[in-house]
Amino acid sequence: MSMPAPPRLLDLAGQSLLRDQALAIATLEMLPMELFPPLFMAAFAGRHSETLKAMVQAWPFACLPLGALMKEQQPHQATFQAALDGLDVLLSQEVRPRRWKLQVLDLRKNAHQDFWTVWSGTRASIYSLLEPEVAPPMRKRRKVEGCKPGPKPPLAPVEVLIDLCLKEGTLDESLAYLIQKVQQRKGLLHLCCKKLKIFAVSMQNIKKILKIIQLDSIQDLEVNCTWKLSILGKFAPHLGQMGNLRRLLLSHIHMSSHSTPAKEEQCVSQFTAQFLRLHHLEELYLDSISFLKDRLDQVLRCLKTPLETLSITNCLLSESDLTHLSQHLNVSQLKDLGLSGVNLTNMSPGPLRVLIERASATLQDLDLDECGIMDSQFTVILPALGRCSQLTTFSFCGNPISMAVLENLLRHTIGLSKLSHVLYPAPLESYEDVHGTLHLGRLAHLHARLKQMLQELGRPGMVWFSANPCPHCGDRTFYDPEPILCPCYMPA
Numbered sequence: 001m002s003m004p005a006p007p008r009l010l011d012l013a014g015q016s017l018l019r020d021q022a023l024a025i026a027t028l029e030m031l032p033m034e035l036f037p038p039l040f041m042a043a044f045a046g047r048h049s050e051t052l053k054a055m056v057q058a059w060p061f062a063c064l065p066l067g068a069l070m071k072e073q074q075p076h077q078a079t080f081q082a083a084l085d086g087l088d089v090l091l092s093q094e095v096r097p098r099r100w101k102l103q104v105l106d107l108r109k110n111a112h113q114d115f116w117t118v119w120s121g122t123r124a125s126i127y128s129l130l131e132p133e134v135a136p137p138m139r140k141r142r143k144v145e146g147c148k149p150g151p152k153p154p155l156a157p158v159e160v161l162i163d164l165c166l167k168e169g170t171l172d173e174s175l176a177y178l179i180q181k182v183q184q185r186k187g188l189l190h191l192c193c194k195k196l197k198i199f200a201v202s203m204q205n206i207k208k209i210l211k212i213i214q215l216d217s218i219q220d221l222e223v224n225c226t227w228k229l230s231i232l233g234k235f236a237p238h239l240g241q242m243g244n245l246r247r248l249l250l251s252h253i254h255m256s257s258h259s260t261p262a263k264e265e266q267c268v269s270q271f272t273a274q275f276l277r278l279h280h281l282e283e284l285y286l287d288s289i290s291f292l293k294d295r296l297d298q299v300l301r302c303l304k305t306p307l308e309t310l311s312i313t314n315c316l317l318s319e320s321d322l323t324h325l326s327q328h329l330n331v332s333q334l335k336d337l338g339l340s341g342v343n344l345t346n347m348s349p350g351p352l353r354v355l356i357e358r359a360s361a362t363l364q365d366l367d368l369d370e371c372g373i374m375d376s377q378f379t380v381i382l383p384a385l386g387r388c389s390q391l392t393t394f395s396f397c398g399n400p401i402s403m404a405v406l407e408n409l410l411r412h413t414i415g416l417s418k419l420s421h422v423l424y425p426a427p428l429e430s431y432e433d434v435h436g437t438l439h440l441g442r443l444a445h446l447h448a449r450l451k452q453m454l455q456e457l458g459r460p461g462m463v464w465f466s467a468n469p470c471p472h473c474g475d476r477t478f479y480d481p482e483p484i485l486c487p488c489y490m491p492a
Helices: 009-018 021-027 033-045 049-057 066-072 077-092 115-120 123-130 173-184 203-210 229-240 261-277 296-301 319-327 350-358 375-385 403-413 440-456
Strands: 104-106 158-161 164-166 189-192 195-199 220-228 247-254 283-289 309-313 336-338 365-367 393-395 421-424 463-469 476-479
Touching: 009 033, 021 049, 033 049, 033 066, 033 115, 049 077, 066 077, 066 104, 066 115, 077 158, 077 173, 164 203, 173 189, 203 229, 220 229, 229 247, 229 261, 261 296, 296 319, 319 350, 350 375, 375 403, 403 421, 403 440, 440 463
Parallel strands: 104 158, 158 189, 164 195, 195 220, 220 247, 247 283, 283 309, 309 336, 336 365, 365 393, 393 421, 421 463
Antiparallel strands: 463 476
């Protein structure tokens, strides 16, 4: 039976110091900087609020990664507020403490995760992690006779980094307290949010939050709301201020039955015009957007940079939309392309073939699930797929494809050395009837044929597995090599 490790002398010393609050606070002026993190951890775990408050004011590093510590330990409201109060006191001082270096309070739980455990390693790693970048040397200015010293430069603001998820209901108590502090110290405390998710929140509340966030700090935005197009038009000006946005996900925007065509066009124009200001956008996800049909070109024209990811799912598109998409400059460097749930049954396969060809040098992931692609259409795009040298994953479930076309696909893609996973639909020959009932024995036999072909062609490591939605419950049945069945196929 192993014995627990004895407490370290450093831990014992910290616990002893924290028993005397006045002594602990007085010691901070002389405390070596490498002892701040372990003492801060002990104070946080023991909920020594006043000591924490003083330590924030004397913090000798450029960044205090409080979020990572809150992830490891059960956060306590009073403790969190004490840390913010310490920052508030710091900002209220015209002359800040001699040892003060704090520039960033990081409340993100997935940032700097190794900071609080690095003390078992080398001290240098701490300095490289949290010390500010070395500024270039300042040129000496010649002294001008008779010049009076100018006014003191304004104190640099402290940034608070946080990832936000806005949902309907009252604000989280910690977030509400943080917002209060930001409002009180306007100009001295900047709330920066790299990732922002919005779920079913009234536009009034969204505007209140966005008003205090540094909008140019947002790099990743998800809007998962069921909005009318008119609401999106009201949100659009805020989107345009997010100049460093790299990833945008927008879902479930529908048009009102009472809206006039002129009003619809105005709202769409308000939204698409904002893309002109997003010079760093790399990933665009549009899901269940009702206004896209015959307007996709309007969106694409406003994109300023080539996209790495384009996902248009569960949307109605016209053939002209697909043609514009295939011809647009900003899709020639795509790494991920998703058109899941876009009905292509009655469209010419030519634009899709051109689109895949144009992105063939960079495309890594391709998702054509539930597009209603028929054998004749699939046959047209096969040569383009065979040229996608970087392709690693290809999924096209939910399309009525025959076994002959699947075998042809395998032959076209066998030379793609990076292609490792293919998720394909159950071929038409594996169904018992027109109602979509799978014959598992046939599916197993056809899957075995594909496996054998992979073996014979020298690519046994390429994973092909079948997935098709059950016509009764919608769950998928997988086969690789044994079936993973939905509940409808389970014995009663």
